[in-house]
Amino acid sequence: MSHSHKEHREHAPKEVSFFVITVSSSRYSKMQRKEPVIDESGDVAKDLIIKSGNKIIGYSLVPDNKLLILKAVVDAILNDKVDVVVTSGGTGFTPSDITVETLRGIFDREVEGFGQVFRNLSLEQPEVKSASYLSKATAGIINGKVIYVLPGSPDAVKLAMEQLIIPEVGHLLYLIRSTT
Amino acid sequence: MSHSHKEHREHAPKEVSFFVITVSSSRYSKMQRKEPVIDESGDVAKDLIIKSGNKIIGYSLVPDNKLLILKAVVDAILNDKVDVVVTSGGTGFTPSDITVETLRGIFDREVEGFGQVFRNLSLEQPEVKSASYLSKATAGIINGKVIYVLPGSPDAVKLAMEQLIIPEVGHLLYLIRSTT
Amino acid sequence: MSHSHKEHREHAPKEVSFFVITVSSSRYSKMQRKEPVIDESGDVAKDLIIKSGNKIIGYSLVPDNKLLILKAVVDAILNDKVDVVVTSGGTGFTPSDITVETLRGIFDREVEGFGQVFRNLSLEQPEVKSASYLSKATAGIINGKVIYVLPGSPDAVKLAMEQLIIPEVGHLLYLIRSTT
Amino acid sequence: MSHSHKEHREHAPKEVSFFVITVSSSRYSKMQRKEPVIDESGDVAKDLIIKSGNKIIGYSLVPDNKLLILKAVVDAILNDKVDVVVTSGGTGFTPSDITVETLRGIFDREVEGFGQVFRNLSLEQPEVKSASYLSKATAGIINGKVIYVLPGSPDAVKLAMEQLIIPEVGHLLYLIRSTT
Amino acid sequence: MSHSHKEHREHAPKEVSFFVITVSSSRYSKMQRKEPVIDESGDVAKDLIIKSGNKIIGYSLVPDNKLLILKAVVDAILNDKVDVVVTSGGTGFTPSDITVETLRGIFDREVEGFGQVFRNLSLEQPEVKSASYLSKATAGIINGKVIYVLPGSPDAVKLAMEQLIIPEVGHLLYLIRSTT
Amino acid sequence: MSHSHKEHREHAPKEVSFFVITVSSSRYSKMQRKEPVIDESGDVAKDLIIKSGNKIIGYSLVPDNKLLILKAVVDAILNDKVDVVVTSGGTGFTPSDITVETLRGIFDREVEGFGQVFRNLSLEQPEVKSASYLSKATAGIINGKVIYVLPGSPDAVKLAMEQLIIPEVGHLLYLIRSTT
Ligand SMILES: [Mg+2]
Ligand SMILES: [Mg+2]
Numbered sequence A, B, C, D, E, F: 001m002s003h004s005h006k007e008h009r010e011h012a013p014k015e016v017s018f019f020v021i022t023v024s025s026s027r028y029s030k031m032q033r034k035e036p037v038i039d040e041s042g043d044v045a046k047d048l049i050i051k052s053g054n055k056i057i058g059y060s061l062v063p064d065n066k067l068l069i070l071k072a073v074v075d076a077i078l079n080d081k082v083d084v085v086v087t088s089g090g091t092g093f094t095p096s097d098i099t100v101e102t103l104r105g106i107f108d109r110e111v112e113g114f115g116q117v118f119r120n121l122s123l124e125q126p127e128v129k130s131a132s133y134l135s136k137a138t139a140g141i142i143n144g145k146v147i148y149v150l151p152g153s154p155d156a157v158k159l160a161m162e163q164l165i166i167p168e169v170g171h172l173l174y175l176i177r178s179t180t
């Protein structure tokens, strides 16, 4: 990669198609019981995808369950229309938080800098500051598609989407799909 | 983890009990020879624990020896009164620095963001700047307790304690001990 | 490591000897076809080494090929005159980028903070910003020598050399070669 | 585990429910083209399950594709009726063989002795002998269920089923589901 | 290592000093309640050590608890009189079996062939046969000492001690302590 | 891999080209001092290659030095005429034995069954028996070529060459170079 970031961004696809997955046992239980579910972090992701001129292919809500997380992500990646999967939830340190460990097992390649840069930006948020080290947010590549693994907090999703994902996802897709 | 950091901090234990371990072959040798030992980094950790309204359960001084480091940390974690272990020393790149490699082998889970956020803060210290990349400081979880693995420099201990550990350790304990 | 960074820097060698390796299939092909090759990132590295009062022992240009990267780096480290190897290129996310994965396999120890601190500094560059997470730049230690694994962009090489490598490489060599 | 194997076998479930997955791009292509597919290894597995008094819950045929293998195995494990998944194919050393690497990424725990003992038995088969080292057959545990990852050869499936899986699978299920 | 096994065995220490650790929550609970404890696997190990002309330095009984296993093994290795530690129990697939995973975290080097060869020998025992693949028995080296991690069954301990440990442990100590 | 081993062996190349590398600090020192060097294990490998109708492309002798082992193996693999590399020495447990750890770092894929099957065969040799677990012999694949990593004992080299390598190496080359 010796060309400039500017040139790469010019080659990036103009519209990127997202699949959004919320990982939350509490919201999933409500859904199972047919109660109204407010999924604020999922809504933030969807809003920002639309507002930035990109596309939403689908959405799902799964509990903090290794197999259901795997199933949701594998199904999303197998969908030919999907370029990028964004998950939200399960990236912290409660015993039930397993999204990062689960998805790392299936990445072709981890985008190891994503979590670090995300924590840097979080550290500067007045309401997060030192709590930034309590997130394991990361990203990875599977089969020419990108998976972003974000925390469950709506503010964290907003920060990651606005500062890191929307500005660079087309660039990253261009890189991972390049043939030379 | 979808609630706010603010709410989590409110649920955190009000007083946290620490065990402090200094890892330094030179100070350990002095102690073995009954010479006076000045352990500045250990003293900084202890002072800040007390001043922040938390508690010190115990302290030990061990050399840069894999088995003695393991023994000190395992004993501290087995102590029912201890919530958090802070080690200082052995996180750099001299051949004798082995604290990080040793303790990673026994973590249930690594708090992978801790070292990164600590290096970010160090980078901004005028007397550290680029030397921030020469530290492998990290943190991990064993059996519902937190182990912070800090450098041997008193300034590094002060920075980590004031900016990262004291503000968030109760929050992190709350998360790793939560049952839902 | 309990002494101050200041003291360590005073003990560091005054002149450090570098070997520069550019990893680029496109420039390598031109060289093979006897066409003129402009290797801007290699030139930036060499200029900054000289200007900072250090020494260049040699230079090579290799394609994005696991075995040729290994050969170039192993040969450079086996050269008794060489203290430090700097590679440039192949640290991104195109399928041909393999420098980081290749060299990690032979590190005695990874300088895990280097990539993180480098991405922090990149994040603050107006022309990089969020693209900072698209680099896997890292560093490692083999046999008492340091290998820095930098991106192929001349600006990235300049940033890493000026802000991180030249200020600390002597310090790091002092640490990894210390006997106590 | 200090009781005898004999006692454990007595506690094992009397009937075990299997899901059989054949991994073969060539047979999958035929199926996609509506041509007749002979899946000898799948048939051997199914026959031996029935003859041993156990049960078949389902069967699927997937190509040597990471995502389709993951999907098939995750779906099988999510099926409440399934105790054990047996895959056949993709455990060798052609570039398309990826079943073992794929499934290792999602095991909770690997049954590391299975592949070794299987190769021991293969070594004694006159038509396999030294070729026994060319198989990466393995087994693993996910969520209280067992996944056996067998080669694509019908003889290998027969050997593994008769000598290792049918005699011990109930025993292994008993162990992984025990609560003390 | 190019000399013959015969020569090596001649250089091996004539008497080797063992520490025996039984890992069993049920026997540990009995001991805690002051009830009589029969520790058959521990007794088998001790008998065979004595009968073979070697020495027992100590014995302990710990539950299937990561920290208590670590403490027992670290203390045994720190004992200057101890050459070899033998643990028994916790090498299978019940959820409480954690001895292998725990001790792997602290090995300097794993003796990766030990478990395999042990399973080969088990496979030939009429009362074990295919159950041989249900053991994760292994061995490792820490600080010039050997740790054998055996199953909890007395027959398994007898097999490993008689066929693998007593015949070779002096040879292995000679190798790991050699200075050329 | 669903075809029979017999068919595969028929497709295998009729003549395979080997590069032999002996890893031995003592023999290397003699060579450096211009003393006569008897390299029995290297000679055994070369004899068996010739007698089996295969070809030797080259030979080298290196000490137990990570960088010189890497250099020798990388150079051999880069040689277009070479199909297979056989190393002998450095697979045991003296502190200087590092061949296995070094080469694992550069394998594209490990032939994980090779070491196991080799230890099985060694276990049956009257002069090896239980000492079979003291070898870490293994094999791996790099760039469509096979690297066998054998012990330094001439008997071990003979056993591996006759029983495992010569009978299957063509078969394995056929598999790793197959394009479907
Ligand atoms: Mg490039
Ligand atoms: Mg949650």
Ligand SMILES: [Mg+2]
Residues within 6 Å of the ligand: B023, B024, B025, B064, B089, B090, B152, C001, C002
């Ligand atoms: Mg120190």
Ligand SMILES: [Mg+2]
Residues within 6 Å of the ligand: D023, D024, D025, D064, D089, D090, D152, F001, F002
């Ligand atoms: Mg196949």
